Amino acid sequence: MQHCALYNDGLTPETxxxxxxxxxxxxxxxxxxxxxxxxxxxxxxxxxxSSRPLRLKRTPDTYERLTLPAGxxxxxxxxxxxxxxxxxxxVISKFGVAALTAVVAMVCWGIFMGDVTTRFIASCIPHDVExxxxxxxxxxxxxLLSLNTTPEWCTSAESQAALDAMQSELLSPEDPQPYEIxxxxxxxxxxxxxxxxxxxxxxxxxxxxxxxxxxSGILAHERTHITQHHGTTSYVRNAAFSMVLKMxxxxxDTLRMIGGSAQALMLLRFSREAEDAADSGAVRALHRAGIxxxxxxxxxxxxxxxPEDGDTTLxxxxxxxxxxxxxxxxxxxxxxxxxxxxxxxxRQSPLxxxxxxxxxxxxxxxxxxx
Amino acid sequence: xHHENNVQAPAEAGETMHHAASDAAATAPFLAFTGTGKSxxxxxxxxxxxxVLTLGIYSFWGTTKIRRYFWSHTKVQGEPLEYTGTxxxxxxxxxxGIVLLGLLALIALVTDMLFGPPAGTLTGILIALLFAPYAxxxxxxxxxxxxxxxxxxxxxxxxxxxxxxxxxxRSFIALVTLGLMIPxxxxxxxxxxxxxxRYGDKMFTFTGKPMAxxxxxxxxxxxxxxxMAAYVGFLVMLASGSLAGxxxxxxxxxxxxxxSALGLLTFISSLLWxxxxxxxxxxxxxxxxxxLTCSITPLRLFVALLKFMLITLFTLGIGLPWAIVGLxxxxxxxxxxxxxxxxxxxxRGPEQHEATGDGIAQAFDFDMGF
Numbered sequence: 001m002q003h004c005a006l007y008n009d010g011l012t013p014e015t016x017x018x019x020x021x022x023x024x025x026x027x028x029x030x031x032x033x034x035x036x037x038x039x040x041x042x043x044x045x046x047x048x049x050s051s052r053p054l055r056l057k058r059t060p061d062t063y064e065r066l067t068l069p070a071g072x073x074x075x076x077x078x079x080x081x082x083x084x085x086x087x088x089x090x091v092i093s094k095f096g097v098a099a100l101t102a103v104v105a106m107v108c109w110g111i112f113m114g115d116v117t118t119r120f121i122a123s124c125i126p127h128d129v130e131x132x133x134x135x136x137x138x139x140x141x142x143x144l145l146s147l148n149t150t151p152e153w154c155t156s157a158e159s160q161a162a163l164d165a166m167q168s169e170l171l172s173p174e175d176p177q178p179y180e181i182x183x184x185x186x187x188x189x190x191x192x193x194x195x196x197x198x199x200x201x202x203x204x205x206x207x208x209x210x211x212x213x214x215x216s217g218i219l220a221h222e223r224t225h226i227t228q229h230h231g232t233t234s235y236v237r238n239a240a241f242s243m244v245l246k247m248x249x250x251x252x253d254t255l256r257m258i259g260g261s262a263q264a265l266m267l268l269r270f271s272r273e274a275e276d277a278a279d280s281g282a283v284r285a286l287h288r289a290g291i292x293x294x295x296x297x298x299x300x301x302x303x304x305x306x307p308e309d310g311d312t313t314l315x316x317x318x319x320x321x322x323x324x325x326x327x328x329x330x331x332x333x334x335x336x337x338x339x340x341x342x343x344x345x346x347r348q349s350p351l352x353x354x355x356x357x358x359x360x361x362x363x364x365x366x367x368x369x370x
Numbered sequence: 371x372h373h374e375n376n377v378q379a380p381a382e383a384g385e386t387m388h389h390a391a392s393d394a395a396a397t398a399p400f401l402a403f404t405g406t407g408k409s410x411x412x413x414x415x416x417x418x419x420x421x422v423l424t425l426g427i428y429s430f431w432g433t434t435k436i437r438r439y440f441w442s443h444t445k446v447q448g449e450p451l452e453y454t455g456t457x458x459x460x461x462x463x464x465x466x467g468i469v470l471l472g473l474l475a476l477i478a479l480v481t482d483m484l485f486g487p488p489a490g491t492l493t494g495i496l497i498a499l500l501f502a503p504y505a506x507x508x509x510x511x512x513x514x515x516x517x518x519x520x521x522x523x524x525x526x527x528x529x530x531x532x533x534x535x536x537x538x539x540r541s542f543i544a545l546v547t548l549g550l551m552i553p554x555x556x557x558x559x560x561x562x563x564x565x566x567x568r569y570g571d572k573m574f575t576f577t578g579k580p581m582a583x584x585x586x587x588x589x590x591x592x593x594x595x596x597x598m599a600a601y602v603g604f605l606v607m608l609a610s611g612s613l614a615g616x617x618x619x620x621x622x623x624x625x626x627x628x629x630s631a632l633g634l635l636t637f638i639s640s641l642l643w644x645x646x647x648x649x650x651x652x653x654x655x656x657x658x659x660x661x662l663t664c665s666i667t668p669l670r671l672f673v674a675l676l677k678f679m680l681i682t683l684f685t686l687g688i689g690l691p692w693a694i695v696g697l698x699x700x701x702x703x704x705x706x707x708x709x710x711x712x713x714x715x716x717x718r719g720p721e722q723h724e725a726t727g728d729g730i731a732q733a734f735d736f737d738m739g740f
Contacts (some may be wrong), residue, residue, distance in 0.1 A: 013520035013570065013713040015449075046452055047442045055452070063718060065452075065521040102427065 004073070007031055010063025020066065022080055027056075027066070038066070040084035049078055115270075118240065122233035130232055131196030137231070138194050145202065146186045154183040154203055159362035162355035163219075166212065169349060170220050170285045175227055181219065183362050189303065191218050193225030193278075195232045203363040209299065212351040215359065216289075217282055217296025224281025230274040238267060271323040279330055283337045290347035293338050297331045398448030401702040405443035407692030413439055414691055430464065430729070431457030444702070446519055447711070454523070455516035455728070463512075463729015467505075470730065474498065503537035503559075504530045508727025510563055515722040519569065520713070525722045527573070528566040536562065553587035554580050560651055569657065571719035578654025586646040593639035597632045604628060641668040652705060658715070661708040674700040 007018040009031065018036075020029040027038040038058055046055035052070035068074040125133075142151040163181045171178060179197040186202040193199055199222045201215075209215055225231065286293050306328045324330075417432035434457040441453035474497055482490030507530040514524040540555035557580035565576035604624075607613050613621060645666045652664035674697060681693040 008521035010521045011718050013522050013716050015520060047438070047450075051442070055450070061454070063518075063521045063523075102424075 004069065005029070006067040007036075008063075008065040010065070018066070020068075020077075022077065025084060027077070027081075029066075040081045043081050043085075049082070054078065118233050118237045119229070121236050122229045125229075125232055125236075127196065130229070133232065133235065134194040134196035134198060137235075138198070138200075141192070142184070145188055145190065145192075145200075146184055152185040154185055154206075154363035156358065156362055156364070158355070158358035159183070162351060162358045165349070165355060166216055166351060167219055167223075169289045169291070170216065170223060172285065172288055175223070175285070177227075179223060179226055185363055191222055193222040193231060195226070195229065195235070197226055199223065199226070206360060206362065208302075209360075211295045211298075212356045212359070213291055213295035214299040216291050216351075217286060217293065217299065220282035220285040221278045221296075223285065224278040225274065227281065228274075228277060230278065234267065234270060234274070237270060268323060272325050275324045275330075276333070279334055280337055283334050284341070287338055287341045287344045290344045292344075293334055297334060300327050300330055303327075398445065399703065400447060400707050401705050402445045402448075403443055403695070403698040403702045404445060404450075405439060405695050405698065407689070407695045410439065410691035410695060411688075427461070428457075430460035433457070433460060440698070441517065444698075449520060452518040452521075453516055454518060455512065459512075459725045460729040463726030463731075465729070466726055467730040470501075474501075499541070500534055500538055502534075504534035505727070505731040507533045507563075508724060509731035510727075511722060512724045512726075512728040514567060515724045522570045522716065522718050523721070525568045525719055526563070526566055527568060528562070530727075533562055550591075551584075553584045553591075556647075557583040557650075561654070564651060564655060568719055570716040572658070572716045575656045576654045577656060578650050583647065583650050586650060587643060590639040590643040590646070593635050593642070597628075597635050601628050601632055638668070641671055645671055658712050659709045660711040663706050663708055664704050665706070666704050670700075670704075 005018050005020050007016045007029065008014070009016070016031055018029040018031055020027045020038075022028075022040075025040050027040065027043065029036050038056075042059050043056050044059050045051070046057050046065065052074065054068045054070075054074055056066040056068065058064055068077065146152065160181075163183075164178070167178050167181060177197070179199055181199045181201065183206060184200055184202050187204050188202055189204045189208055191199065191201045191205055199219060201218070205218075206215070282296065283293060286296070304324070304327045306326065325333075413436060417428070417435060420428040421432055434453075434455055437453045437455065441451040444451045474494060477497065478490040478494035480490075481493045507526070507528070511526040511530070514526045517524045537559055540558050544550075544552045544555040557578065561576050561578060561580065564574065564578075567574045608621065616624070645668050648666050649664050652662045655662045678693045678697050681689040681696070685692075
C-alpha cells in the first residue's frame with residue numbers, strides 16, 4: 001500500500017497516513033480498515049485550491065481533513081474535483097456582485113431619492129422641535145460669531161420697528177408668517193436663518209450696507225431658508241449620512257476618511273442648492289413688493305467680487321468647495337428670474353431715511369439678553 | 371458528469387508524504403509562521419480596494435481572509451491551524467452590535483430626560499463597562515471556536531455574563547486602589563480566559579499566580595510612578611515660586627529634560643511589563659503534562675519593535691506587511707514546550723455555537739488583544 005496523504009478523522013487529532021485513489025467520481029481510501037468515500041462533488045479546499053500541501057474537507061463539514069502533498073498527482077486530483085464540482089462562481093465574486101448591487105442601489109437612492117426623503121423628513125419635524133433645534137444651533141453658533149461667551153444684541157425700539165416694517169413688505173398670502181429678526185454685535189459680516197424662525201443679522205453687515213433695499217433682499221433670502229426648512233434638512237441629511245458612515249465604515253480608517261470627505265462635498269452641494277433656492281425665493285418676494293433687485297445684486301458683488309482673470313483651475317475647484325454659488329452665476333440667475341416675472345407692482349411703503357438710520361444705529365444700545 | 375478513469379497516487383509523492391508525516395512533528399519547530407510579506411501585501415491591497423468599492427461592507431469578508439491567511443500560515447509542530455469563521459458571521463454580529471449601540475444611546479437619552487443630564491451619561495458608561503468584558507469574552511470564544519488544529523476545534527468554556535461581572539468587580543477594585551491593583555486585576559482576567567480554553571474535550575490549565583504578576587509589575591510601575599511624582603513635585607515648586615531664581619530658558623530646558631527622561635522610563639517600563647506579562651502568561655499555561663516557556667527579553671522585544679517601526683517608517687507604510695510578518699515570526703520562535711504534548715486522549719468536544727460574538731465586539735470597538 002502506498003501512503004500519499006494525511007487524514008484526520010475529525011474525532012481525534014491523530015493523523016493517519018492514507019492512500020486516496022479516484023474511483024467512480026469519488027476519492028476513496030482506507031482508514032483503520034474501514035473504506036472512506038469522498039464524493040468529488042462534495043469536496044472543498046480549506047486554504048484555496050492553489051495551496052500546497054492541499055488541505056481538503058467535505059461539505060457539509062464533517063471535521064475530517066485530508067492533506068495531499070504538492071505534486072503532479074495532486075494537481076490531477078484537483079482538476080478532477082473541479083470538473084465534478086463544475087465551474088462555480090467564487091464566493092468573492094458572488095459577494096462582490098451582491099455588494100456592488102447594494103452599493104449602486106444606495107448611491108442611486110442617495111442621488112435620486114435622498115434629496116426628496118430628507119426634505120420630507122425635515123418637513124415632518126414639528127415646529128416646536130425645529131425651534132428647539134434652532135435654539136441649540138444658536139447656542140453653539142453665537143460665541144463663535146460674536147467671539148464672546150456672552151453675546152451682545154443690538155436693541156432699540158426704533159430699529160426693531162423699522163426691521164418689522166421691512167419684513168411686512170415681504171410677506172405674502174402664501175408666506176404670511178413674520179419671523180423674529182435680531183441684530184448681533186459681531187465683527188463678522190454675516191446673516192443667518194435659524195431653523196424655527198429667527199433671522200440673525202450681524203452689526204458688521206448692517207454697517208456695510210449702503211441702501212435699505214440691500215437689507216430687504218437679505219431678509220427675503222433668509223426668510224426663504226426658514227420657510228423651506230433648509231437648515232433642518234441639512235441637519236437631517238448630515239445625521240443620516242453620519243449614521244450610514246458609522247455602519248459601513250466603522251472597520252476602516254481609510255473609508256471613514258473618504259466617507260467624511262464625500263459627506264462634506266455632499267453638504268456643500270446641498271448648501272449651494274439651498275442658496276440658489278433662497279435667491280429664487282428672495283427674487284419672488286422682492287418682485288411681489290415692487291422692490292428692485294439691483295441693490296441686492298450690488299451687495300452680492302461687493303461681498304464676493306467675481307474674479308477678474310476669468311475661470312482659473314483653482315477657481316473652478318473653489319466653486320465645488322464653496323458653500324455658496326459663485327457671484328456672477330447668482331447675479332445672472334436672479335436677473336433672469338426677475339425679468340421672467342414681468343413688470344413688478346408699484347411699491348407700497350418704502351423705508352424712510354429716518355427708519356433706515358434707526359437700523360444703522362441699532363448697535364448704539366446693546367444687551368446680553370437673548 | 372461521470373468519470374470512470376482512476377488516478378493512482380504516485381509512489382514518489384507517497385514517499386514524500388510518508389516521511390513528512392512521520393518526521394514533521396519531530397523536526398518542526400513548536401510554533402512557526404510561514405507567511406510572506408509579498409502575499410500579505412497583495413491580500414491587503416485587494417481587501418482595501420474591495421472595501422472601498424463596497425463602501426466598507428467587504429471589510430468583514432476581508433478580515434476573514436486575513437485571519438484565514440494568518441491561521442493557515444501558523445504551524446504548530448508543523449501542522450497549520452485552520453480558521454473556519456465567515457465574513458457573514460462578522461457582518462451579522464456587527465449589525466446586532468449597531469442595534470445594541472442604538473439601544474444604549476436610547477437608554478442614556480431616556481435616563482437623561484427622566485433624571486437630568488449626568489444620569490444618562492453615567493448609565494451609558496456603566497452599561498458599556500459591563501458590556502465590554504461580555505463582548506470581549508464572546509469575541510474570544512468566537513475566535514477559539516473557529517480555530518482548528520488537526521480538524522479538532524478549540525473552545526472557551528464559562529459564562530460571558532459571569533466573566534463580565536467578575537471583570538467589573540476587579541476593575542472597581544483596581545480603581546479604588548488608585549491603579550495599584552491593576553496587575554492583579556489583569557492577572558485574574560487573563561487567568562479567566564486562559565484557564566478556560568479547551569482543545570477538543572481537553573481543558574488547558576492555567577497555574578499563573580496573580581500575586582506573581584503583581585510582584586513582576588512592581589519595578590515597571592516604580593519606573594513610572596517615581597519620576598512622575600518627581601515631575602509633579604517639580605511643577606508644584608514651579609507654581610509656588612520656589613524656582614524663581616532660575617531664568618525661563620533654564621526652566622524650559624529643565625522641563626524638557628525631565629519630560630524626556632519620563633518618556634524614556636515609561637517606554638522601558640512598558641517593555642519590561644510586556645515581557646514579564648507574556649512570560650508569566652506563557653509559563654502558567656499547561657496542556658496535560660506539557661507546559662510552555664517563552665524566551666522574550668526587553669532587549670529582544672525592543673530590537674523587534676525597532677525593526678518593525680523602521681521598516682514601516684522608511685517605506686512610508688508600504689512595508690507594513692513585511693514588518694508584520696517579521697514581528698509574527700519573532701513572536702513564534704520565542705515559545706517552546708516543556709514536556710511532550712500528548713494528543714492521544716483528546717477527542718472532539720461539544721460544538722460551541724458562537725456566531726456573532728466577534729462582530730458585536732467589533733461594532734463596539736472592544737478587543738482584548740490576546
